[in-house]
Every structure is written in structure tokens, then in C-alpha cells.
Amino acid sequence: MSLIEFEQWEDAFELLNPLNNFTFERQRVRVFRDPLLGHTSVYNPAIEDGLKVFLGDVDEAWLKKLAEDTEQNCLFCSARQHLLARYPDGFIDAGDVRVGEALAFPNLFALAGSHSVAIISRKHFLRLEEFDPALIRDAFLALQNVARASDRKNPDYRWLSVHSNYLPPAGASQLHPHFQMLASSQPYQHQAQLAAACQQWQSRHGEPYHACLVKEEQEKQSRYIAATGPWHWLAAYAPLGSNELMGIHETQGDFLELSYEDISQLAAGLSHVLAYFGHLGYFSFNFSLYALRHAEKEDGFSCVIRVMTRQNPAPNYRGDDFYLQKGLSSELMLAHPEVLATGARGFFNN
Ligand SMILES: [Zn+2]
Structure with a gap:
């Protein structure tokens, strides 16, 4: 018997549609509720037909010019990295952490007691298909090094998260990945x-929620995509962002306890997800990875990463975070999760 309740409900909305000579139309609006957190996401098949209105077309020429223009003064490009903030002596004596092409350093405008940035590539601009697993792995390894220093200085900093804003529609102030x-x-x-x-x-069920979720989604198959090592990838039932795919670590909730192999497999999965998003025609994304230092069995906590697409970049692009997200804490689903999972599977088999 299923422990997890995948709740959804449907409403109908009637209108005379000017796009179809004002003929009577009934649209089905389906709302999905997240079984763990209760947030809601809404799907209307009619929107898939008019997807371009919501996504926008990428203006590739404009994007290329934006990349060229911003590269001239980019602080994250190698020529100007000496201008970046550095960690004080005693925290990280070298001032920063370099792993492969990755460089981790303090954020100039902190949003938490510990706030770091990791540049992931020498290249100033990457298409989503170019987020290579080794680049992603090294950025996570560099940040894990900083997290160790942060943990030595502030052992009470249990709440750790890793994020990315890629390109201006995702909130990036720097274009460089x-x-x-x-x-x-x-x-x-x-x-x-x-x-x-x-x-x-x-405490209620004696096993972690995300382990139950993986087991049920694996049995159902419809939203389960694949595993990379200990990470299980699936399409979110009630996404927090557009086209959201999730990665769940089988057992580990503590970012500092992730092994080199754990991080390599996380990077492999994330690289597949981004390649799939690129294939769907997206350029901009966010991800958030949640971790809990010293997570114990009774915490029932596993590392979870949520990866989502954002509005495509173009001049005067439309913001895709509107009242639905800001005021109602709900998300618009641009595709059915089962359809997303089916498409993503092909990108995990290479
Ligand atoms: Zn750059």
C-alpha cells in the first residue's frame, strides 16, 4: 500500500475563445499538491499549446552579443579573478580554493553567515549541453572544501544549501557560470x-520520506528517470519551478559527508538534466541543493537537489515569477511530470 498520498484535483473554466472564432471552450485546470510540504502546482493543457507565450523565443543573436559584451569586464573570467574577494588568513590561508577550472571565494554581498561563490568554468558562457560533469564536480568539491573551513570556524552552521542562478532570467548578476x-x-x-x-x-513511519518517495516512484516508473550512483532522479510531482527534476541521495543528508564518488555522481546526473533542458530549448536555470550538517537517523533527511528551468533570455523577456509564485507560493507546470520523465530518461543512458 502506498504510504505517500499524491493528491490532485481538477477544476473547469469556461470561455469564448477569440483564438478560435469565439467558440465555447472548457479548459481543465489540474492542481497537484506536494505530498510532503503541501505546496501546489497547476497544470492546464491549453498552456502547452500556447507555450511560446510563456517561454518566449530565445534570441540567439542577442544572447551571443550579451555574452560578448559582458565578457569584456567580467570579474569571473581568468584575467580579472585577482580582483575577487578573498578569505581571511586562518579561515582559508590561500585566500580561495581552486579545483580544476573551479574557483571558490567569498560572495561580496553575503546573504548568510557563510556565503561563497564557485566559478565553474574558464569559459564565460556555456550552453546547457556544455555543463560538463567534471566542471560541475570540481565546483562542488571546491565548495565542499570551503564548507569544511566554515564548519571548523562555526560548528553550529548546520543549515547548508548550494544554488545556481544561470543567466539574467534566473536572477544572475554575473553571466559567467x-x-x-x-x-x-x-x-x-x-x-x-x-x-x-x-x-x-x-517519526511517524520509521523510514525517511525521500527513501519512501524513491521506492514508490521506482515502482510506478512514470516519474522515475534513472539513478547515477546513489542519486535517484525523478520528475517532481508538484514542482517548485518549471520543468523541475529532482535528485535524491539514497542515504546521506550531510553535504560534508558526501564522498568524491557521491559528488561525481551528483555532477553526472545534474549534467544529464541540464543537457535535457538544453535539448528542450532552454538556456536559463536555477537549482537548489538542501543539506543538513550532522543529519542523524531520526532527522530522516537526505540531500535533495531541485533543478528548474527559467524564462528564456531575450530583450525585454517576460519575468516568469509572477503572483502565482510570489503571492500564492504555487508554480505553473509547463509539462506533465510523466512526460518530462519520459523525455529525460534518454539523457541518462549515454
Ligand atoms: Zn566571464
């Missing part, structure tokens, strides 16, 4: 909600 890591002694709202829900599930 980079990740960010936050750590603090108190959780931000989503972390607190996630951890509390995981703990409650563990």
Missing part, C-alpha cells in the same frame, strides 16, 4: 519546513 553556497546556524523558511516535515515523517 557559477554556483553559490550558504551556511548558517538558523534555517531559512523552506529549509525549516523541509527538515520539520522529514523529521515528522521519520
